[in-house]
Amino acid sequence: xxxxxxxxxxxxxxxxxxxxxxxxxxxxxxxxxxxxxxxxxxxxxxxxxxxxxxxxxxxxxxxxxxxxxxxxxxxxxxxxxxxxxxxxxxxx
Numbered sequence: 001x002x003x004x005x006x007x008x009x010x011x012x013x014x015x016x017x018x019x020x021x022x023x024x025x026x027x028x029x030x031x032x033x034x035x036x037x038x039x040x041x042x043x044x045x046x047x048x049x050x051x052x053x054x055x056x057x058x059x060x061x062x063x064x065x066x067x068x069x070x071x072x073x074x075x076x077x078x079x080x081x082x083x084x085x086x087x088x089x090x091x092x
Contacts, residue, residue, distance in 0.1 A: 014052040
C-alpha cells in the first residue's frame, strides 16, 4: 500500500448487530490492535472483550476519495440482515 492509498475493512459485531466500515491506511493486524487498545470513537460502545467481533479486508490500495465513494456504495449493496451500518475514516 502506498502512502496515498487506504484500505476498507468490514468489522461486524454479532452482539449489537452493527457493521463498521473502516477506511484506514493501517493493515488488518494494526486495525485489530487499535481496537484492543483504543476503540475508535464511532464504535466505542463495542466491548472488544465480551462481544463477538470479526474483521476482514474488503478493498486494498484505493485512493481516499474513491474509498469514501466505495464505502457508501458497499454499505448500500449489502444485505443488512437487521444490522446497522457505521462508516468512518479512522486514521488519526
